[in-house]
Amino acid sequence: MITRRDLIKWGMVAPALAAGSQAAFAAAPQGLDALLVDERFPFDDAPLHAGVPVMRFAGDVTRVWYEVLDARWRERGFVLGGITGSDALFVLETLATHQGRRVVTRTPLAEPDARGVAPVSWVIAPHHPSVAA
């Protein structure tokens, strides 16, 4: 079960990711087990190398989910942060929900483009007792 404390912690992480500041990223490792970056959106993620493993993809989440996230989401724990398109987040959220997880915070980073897709920073955390840390 996600506690209020967790929510506050992750609630701060997503906007921090959004802000992209060095200090914010320094705080991220405390809350995140990994970060997922959608390379369709130009983004300076150099500061992210300070501790949190970074996974990359470009729009299609199939490979990263099948090769990494599916297994990690079957285990307990694993808090994932991300900066992705809203289209990719829709897919990840659906998959995460099925595995007892929730998007606990999301922050749009820009206005949607003509197709309605916007970059979003977010955190997906375990929610159901069967996967809670």
Add this chain to the structure above:
Amino acid sequence: MATPPNMSAADFADGLSAMRSAVGADWVFDQPADLNTYRDFYSVLWGEPEEKVASAAVAPANVEEVQQVVRIANERRIPIYPISTGRNLGYGGSAPVLSGSVVLDLKRMNRVIEVNEDNCSCLVEPGVSFFDMYRHLQESGSKLMMSVPDPGWGSLVGNALDSGGGYTVQGYRGHFEAVCGIEAVMADGELFRTGMGALPGSETWQQYRMGIGPCMDGLFRQSTLGVVTKMGFWMFPRPEAWLSASVSVMRYEDLEELVRIANELEYGNIFNGMPGFSSPVLTQGNPIVMAMVPDAAEMNRMVEESGIPAWSFSPNFYGPEKVIRAQWEYVQSRFAHIPGVRFAEQSFVDLPISAEDMERIHKPRFGIPSLEIFNVGSRGYGDFNPSDGHIWFSAVIPRSGKGIIDANRVMRRECERLGLDLFMFAPAVTCWTRSFVLFAAVPVYKDPARNQHLREAVREIIDICAEHGWGEYRCPPAFMDDVMGAYSFGDHKLRRVNEAIKDALDPNGILSAGRYGVWPKHLREGRGA
């Protein structure tokens, strides 16, 4: 808390408490945040009072728990709505047809019970997704190939039960066509097995579909009669190679002959992959959106000016290279008499697929699950944004050149008149062997006024199609009554027979109420309203 129709909060709470005892408190969900995940994100009723929503969800871990939940529901007349993985986006998502039903979420029952390499078959539980099965086949070094729909996150069982389709081989890609053997929990909680599964000790459950007497598998397709807990499927031995080719013709008038010969070749097993039919000259803007077919003179003029063919047929072949090349050669010989005909080999792939080929292929053609379709812009889907949503409109039309042209013109004309947007329009999809299905993706909104217009327009289109003898093979819940209503032969005998079976097998009307227009007796008059 939402409650099922005509049920007091106290009775419902008592039912949920019994269900908690059966499956464990962690697996009964009745909080708004949990129930939100069972909404249909592509609902045409989004945010309106009529939106179809669950009152609770229950996730049993095994058949015994399913039986207990069904018995509890039956004793208390609580409506339940089974889903497998609940990814039926475009056709209802994981929401029930009757608002207030308890969703019976079978995702935890995700065992691949058997893959029989010699029999080329499998037996699975409902929560097994296409990805799960693919992983199982990969890890076990299987020589079998499965058929998958475009998004691979759904389940073999749920997809087949809704009559879903894939893109591989004849007899397998119409997913219910490949089903052999079903186990279901009936409304009284008893366990039922179809076909040879009814014979204790039989080893032929996944070999001979019929068993004795009427073939019962069909009772569970798009139905309200049971909770399917196991399903067998025939699988295709992984072929050595795949070849995709095209036959293009340069005149409006050639379509009839093109389809007629293609049909004969497919029905004669000269090619076994899913054929494509299109009009290159009318899909110049977007390969999956075909413009209105103009009259013959206009179309022939367009072809002459652009040099782009009027029509194309793409046969696909799975098998040993030597065999499929010979088949392709024979196919060409059958069309050679058409003036100006052009032949092209589009693609050849050796299996198992190399890393390089993996990057360029449409994975579902090879039974490889993928979520690529949700990536905006993938495979020419243009402006498709998965988080906005759409519904599928999918009518069965005659498998002929005239069928394609008539359906195209009627749909194009009527959609324009009604102001109905389409972001995909493919007039001849052939997932289901021997039929053409006209496919249109209609955008859905989060705005009730726009959705109301959309609903009215779609209802009108359903009626117009019915006037032409075209009926939908599948549809979202908001239109199920309308679609079933169109199958009206013999004063709606089809619906009445379904209702009689429903009354006999589920007298308390607890299972999947309203699915495909079949309502239990006590809700029949208001059709769940």
